[in-house]
Amino acid sequence: MREIYTPEVFYFILMLGTFIFLAAIKIPIGVSLMFSALAGAIAFGEFFPVRHLVEGAFGYIDTMLIIATAMIFMASIKHSGLLDTLAKKMALGLKNQPTLLLVLMTFFIMIAGMITGSSTATVLTTGAISYPVLKSMNLSKKKAGAIIAMAGIYGMIAPPVNLPAMIIGQGVDMPYIGFTPPLLLLTFPLAIVSSLVIAGNQLKPVNVDELAIEDIPSSNFAIYLPAIVMIILMVLENVGILSLGLPLIFIISAILATFTGRKGNIFKTSVEAMRDSLGILSILAGVGMFIQIMTLNGVRGMIVGFLNGLPSEILLIGIAIGIPLFGAVSSYGSASVLGVPFLLAFLGGNDIVVCSALSLLAGLGDMVPPTALAGIFAAHIVGEKNYFKVWVAGLPSFFITMVYATFVIANSKSFGKFVEGNSFYPVFFIGLAILFVLFIIFDKFKIRRQTT
Amino acid sequence: MKRRILAFIFYILGVIAVCIIATVSFISMKINPVLNGPGVTETVKLSNWFEGIKNTNMDTNVYVFDSGVEGGSILILGGTHANEPAGILSAIVMLENIKVETGKVFIIPYANNSAISHNDAMEGAPEFYHIDLPDGSTRDFRFGSRRTNPTDQWPDPTLYNHQSGSTLGGGEVSNLNRCYPGDPDGYPTEKLAYAIVQLIKNEKVDIVIDMHESSPEYPVNDAIVFHQNAAELAITAQMMLEMDNIQIRLEESPVNLRGLSHREIGDSTDAMVLLLEVANPSQGRLRGKTDEDLVVTGLDKFYVQAAKEGKLYAPYDENGYPISLRVARHITTIDYIIQSWNMMSEKQILIDDIPSYENLINDIGSFLIEHEG
Numbered sequence A: 001m002r003e004i005y006t007p008e009v010f011y012f013i014l015m016l017g018t019f020i021f022l023a024a025i026k027i028p029i030g031v032s033l034m035f036s037a038l039a040g041a042i043a044f045g046e047f048f049p050v051r052h053l054v055e056g057a058f059g060y061i062d063t064m065l066i067i068a069t070a071m072i073f074m075a076s077i078k079h080s081g082l083l084d085t086l087a088k089k090m091a092l093g094l095k096n097q098p099t100l101l102l103v104l105m106t107f108f109i110m111i112a113g114m115i116t117g118s119s120t121a122t123v124l125t126t127g128a129i130s131y132p133v134l135k136s137m138n139l140s141k142k143k144a145g146a147i148i149a150m151a152g153i154y155g156m157i158a159p160p161v162n163l164p165a166m167i168i169g170q171g172v173d174m175p176y177i178g179f180t181p182p183l184l185l186l187t188f189p190l191a192i193v194s195s196l197v198i199a200g201n202q203l204k205p206v207n208v209d210e211l212a213i214e215d216i217p218s219s220n221f222a223i224y225l226p227a228i229v230m231i232i233l234m235v236l237e238n239v240g241i242l243s244l245g246l247p248l249i250f251i252i253s254a255i256l257a258t259f260t261g262r263k264g265n266i267f268k269t270s271v272e273a274m275r276d277s278l279g280i281l282s283i284l285a286g287v288g289m290f291i292q293i294m295t296l297n298g299v300r301g302m303i304v305g306f307l308n309g310l311p312s313e314i315l316l317i318g319i320a321i322g323i324p325l326f327g328a329v330s331s332y333g334s335a336s337v338l339g340v341p342f343l344l345a346f347l348g349g350n351d352i353v354v355c356s357a358l359s360l361l362a363g364l365g366d367m368v369p370p371t372a373l374a375g376i377f378a379a380h381i382v383g384e385k386n387y388f389k390v391w392v393a394g395l396p397s398f399f400i401t402m403v404y405a406t407f408v409i410a411n412s413k414s415f416g417k418f419v420e421g422n423s424f425y426p427v428f429f430i431g432l433a434i435l436f437v438l439f440i441i442f443d444k445f446k447i448r449r450q451t452t
Numbered sequence B: 001m002k003r004r005i006l007a008f009i010f011y012i013l014g015v016i017a018v019c020i021i022a023t024v025s026f027i028s029m030k031i032n033p034v035l036n037g038p039g040v041t042e043t044v045k046l047s048n049w050f051e052g053i054k055n056t057n058m059d060t061n062v063y064v065f066d067s068g069v070e071g072g073s074i075l076i077l078g079g080t081h082a083n084e085p086a087g088i089l090s091a092i093v094m095l096e097n098i099k100v101e102t103g104k105v106f107i108i109p110y111a112n113n114s115a116i117s118h119n120d121a122m123e124g125a126p127e128f129y130h131i132d133l134p135d136g137s138t139r140d141f142r143f144g145s146r147r148t149n150p151t152d153q154w155p156d157p158t159l160y161n162h163q164s165g166s167t168l169g170g171g172e173v174s175n176l177n178r179c180y181p182g183d184p185d186g187y188p189t190e191k192l193a194y195a196i197v198q199l200i201k202n203e204k205v206d207i208v209i210d211m212h213e214s215s216p217e218y219p220v221n222d223a224i225v226f227h228q229n230a231a232e233l234a235i236t237a238q239m240m241l242e243m244d245n246i247q248i249r250l251e252e253s254p255v256n257l258r259g260l261s262h263r264e265i266g267d268s269t270d271a272m273v274l275l276l277e278v279a280n281p282s283q284g285r286l287r288g289k290t291d292e293d294l295v296v297t298g299l300d301k302f303y304v305q306a307a308k309e310g311k312l313y314a315p316y317d318e319n320g321y322p323i324s325l326r327v328a329r330h331i332t333t334i335d336y337i338i339q340s341w342n343m344m345s346e347k348q349i350l351i352d353d354i355p356s357y358e359n360l361i362n363d364i365g366s367f368l369i370e371h372e373g
Ligand SMILES: [Zn+2]
Pocket: B080, B081, B084, B212, B213
């Protein structure tokens, strides 16, 4: 043990130990985090840290509002019948093209993340809509959940809106310009690979019976209104014409959903949604307290300093593991706390490419327990009680993403040359088109083999 | 049943107690002392130049030093980022010591008055730090946030579409140094930026200096960032500083980095704009325990380590980067910028009693008035 890390390392062990012990005796995660923060503060000599705990608890207030309202929206469109109707329309169009349909559904899920920059919002909106389709293609709950969670993360990192990249860029005064090509190249190929890897050979053509929908006036156009209004409001928000904020947008769309399709009761729906989200909301409050105290007593500085001080040969490995791990508490927090110093450590490569890849690693944090926002909500929408099953099913693409992002950081200059060159967009889109043709041929071949 | 009711009452009382304690602590930072100094000729509210911020927490005190003798004018901003205490303290030291003989000086110590009224969540920052005065007493100063207080501006949008056309993360709309040149109908922080620009235009301010601090691992450090119109001023000041063995970097304001004081005020007014940076570990990401001592001494073992590994952009060692040194650098740089200005312009700005670099480093407390808050 190097002398420089005392006493911080003891605070860290104490905080982690308290957390693990309390969680093991079934104290709620959020409360365990609060008490472990308290322990860290007392050991540090701050015996009455009320101000710090309350201040920390407010750290993720905006995220909490987004989660609570997105849950209400999701419950409302599920009740109104929008979820099933939309899924049916999409699935029937390509019912004999499972590979192509899977890839297109992955892109569809990503759309919400590309607009909102939030993996939670993505999983609870387009993710929820796509679940019936994935289910109809014979995918198990945990595999469908893993596909949705990973697509949520890729969506959050894909352009135009990538908040972790903005946060890292702001820390070094780098304008958010020129990020579209590298982010496209980082997310879309991975999204395709990820969904195909997770689905594996479980994938089958759409089973139309699975999509049976009862008592929903599906021919009625009004049923789509909540989704349409939501997307319009999100786009208006981003171009700066009408800034309502995600929480209000979700509430407006949720209320709209109670009047369209199957009639619902917004109060009942919101109480149910809040009950489902209270656990994760308290975790976020606890995480805020935990970070506040570990910043106060120097544990955060020790971790950042330790990773940043790694010799350059293993620095990359430190980054590849450290950023997603810290992202367990929050991908935005990880971007700010670790992303910024790491970008500074890698100045001299292609900064935009490095920043983009770091943001992808930070996004991966949304799959890491205990917060694991993307994974937990994906498990929720597919109805999988044990979130860890979803997590395990997503592990292969988690590691592929980690390796790819690290590879890009190590070779940022050559990636930079490609993404900044004139040939990028033609190569990218022609490549996608070729892939689609291959999927179509593959599906035809597969189905013929199954029928003969 | 009875036990459940008792438990319920117990929890509710606990919650109420926590709320009261946290609120008292939160509100303690709203105090807004009026400062004074021998040379201050008038104390005016910033809303004097733009009504739109009147009676809000964005309104702030502007201290005017009018010599009555025709000459040039300068605006000195501290506290654009309220978690960068040396900028604020430099402004306070100047306002409590200087006398203006020719021209006019405006000092705004708390440029974002809302940002000094709270701390950033999850940063573990102290609410106050104190400086020892020669008579053995101490004087407390607030340590704030980089951003406007959410009780004054919330929620921020997902994206901040700056009027220049560039897109920033939504939170930057509560960062005064991304809101220039401001918007009279925008978010409160944009209104604040607009008010400052109105002051500059209406008072025909010649020089604007915006004082900051930056973490030692950040490349723009111990630096003058200048708008291209102020290049000569910056270069001359740097030469003077180097003659005193004070190393300072020069950075020209990048054209595509929008919303910053040196870019937007420089583009939209006739003033020459310069932004000063000095290294400060208490806001850096490598820092260890975060407390008052760190703010005052600037000494952190993890930064010492990082310096040995060659990862910093500022000279840093076991002596730390004390606030007295940071203030001394800022004030001396301002002094030399004004001297450079006087060499190239007929509109003279002559100031007496600017504390010297050595005296500030030796005993900054002796330049502070014994004072409340
Ligand atoms: Zn600053």
